[in-house]
Amino acid sequence: MRLPCPICGERDRREFYYKGAALERPAPDAGEAAWDDYVYLRENPAGDTRELWYHDGGCGAWLVVTRNTLTHAVIGAELASEAKA
Amino acid sequence: MRFSGFRVLKEGLTGNKGWTPHWRDPDPKPEYDVVIIGGGGHGLSTAYYLAKEHGLTNIAVLEKGYIGGGNVGRNTTIVRANYFLDGNSEFYSHSLKLWEGLEQDLNYNVMHSQRGLINLFHSDGQRDAFARRGNAMINQGDDAVLLDRAGVEKILPYLDFDNGRFPIYGGLYHPRGGTARHDAVAWGYARGADQRGVDLLQNCEVTGIDIEGGVVNGVQTTRGAIRARKVAMVVAGRSSQVAAMAGMRVPVESHVLQAFVTEGLKPVIDHVISFGMGHFYISQSDKGGLVFGGDIDMYASYAARGNLPIVEHVMEAGMTLMPMIGKAKVLRSWGGIMDMTPDGSPVIDKTHIDGLYLNCGWNYGGFKAVPASGNCFAHLIAQDRYHPEATGFQLDRFRTGYGVIDEEGTGAQHNLH
């Protein structure tokens, strides 16, 4: 599996650290339910998913990668700093 | 049909013509008292104990594929009770005791083999941690022996003890740990449930859960609608999809775990060996294949197959630990869909919907739990009370922060277990 880093180009999966689903962080005072949802509960889709990967063996950028969990096909990647949730 | 030595002999002498199918292939009834979604190890054992211990026999197990096609037939079959934390300790201890009586109980040869499990350590700090774990196991009433280097050398002489990075200081020996034949566990429970009147419905995928006014009253399936007073979700890696049918989000991420087997070899590895520092473990099946594996691939996946980095990592770890396996040829590798939770421990609980129950979150260690999980889940479904050996696996422990069971001590967070 290779991930297309917008800065470094297509790189081996081993260069990346996997964080998990790319979710919108709730406001600090959003309440317990919103935080439970963000920290623990997951949609965990069987199909396309957006997730955070960190290019620690490369440029050090956080990426939002769109990937298919059924086929492992990588659909695209953008910088997390530029991605909309 | 009962199995016995006499029966095997008689069938052997008469052309094996008298064997009958292990279970019926019934059509779905319009209504059951309990419908269990998922015909893996946990769903089947739940059905078995509901029928055996709670007198509920109007039950169906709905399996979208075939019995034994999920993780229950894909795992590396390690059975052990070497947990450390309250919540886990008593539960896995209960499970191991059920394993020890399982073949007599089921009248089925599940090839449970208590060949002993050794967890290796490579530093003074790790030795202390394992001594502490061993004490916890003994306090729980289970068995543990702390071996020094000479003690390990005696039983596992073929390891590389002087490896530069991970010299072997000793191991925590769990004599009652071992393996079992995974398929036979599924078949044995399936047969036992069927004999007690449970309908096993294969090729029956649940596509919807019917809920009215906060009460469950049945399911939609590819073989038609089925009404039920109680519905139990036991679908391991598919828990998120099935829970979503009830409008629920669960604390589960599905990941891929791979395993490998070599060509059949003469007996060489008599125990289960776990090399935690290298993320590697190995045993030898009764057919002679070396069965081994490592860590999950570490990204969400439903593909039931993994990628090459982990293959390479596992092979390297194996060579580091026991260079002698280098000439063995790997025959097959495969993957299963693991239901990972934030703290690495499972869920056996009711839900906020009346009559709807959830059993999931087995991570990479749910095979050994099959007997106790079914036993305790059946208790919960039948009596609406937790079984005394399974009170800690509550669904809302993450929300409340109370009772999180983080065996690895890394923090209750997805992607850390």
Ligand SMILES: Cc1cc2nc3c(=O)[nH]c(=O)nc-3n(C[C@H](O)[C@H](O)[C@H](O)COP(=O)(O)OP(=O)(O)OC[C@H]3O[C@@H](n4cnc5c(N)ncnc54)[C@H](O)[C@@H]3O)c2cc1C
């Ligand atoms: C490679 C590997 C190695 C492992 N090694 C070990 C080990 O050494 N020791 C150990 O203790 N554990 C081990 N495990 C973990 C263990 O196999 C699992 O935790 C356990 O089998 C999961 O429970 P189960 O048997 O009920 O799951 P499964 O057998 O996966 O059962 C779930 C069933 O639900 C069905 N299902 C899903 N969706 C639906 C639907 N909508 N309708 C109807 N049915 C549905 C599936 O088809 C499946 O048959 C390993 C797992 C893997 C993959």
Ligand SMILES: [Zn+2]
């Ligand atoms: Zn990069």
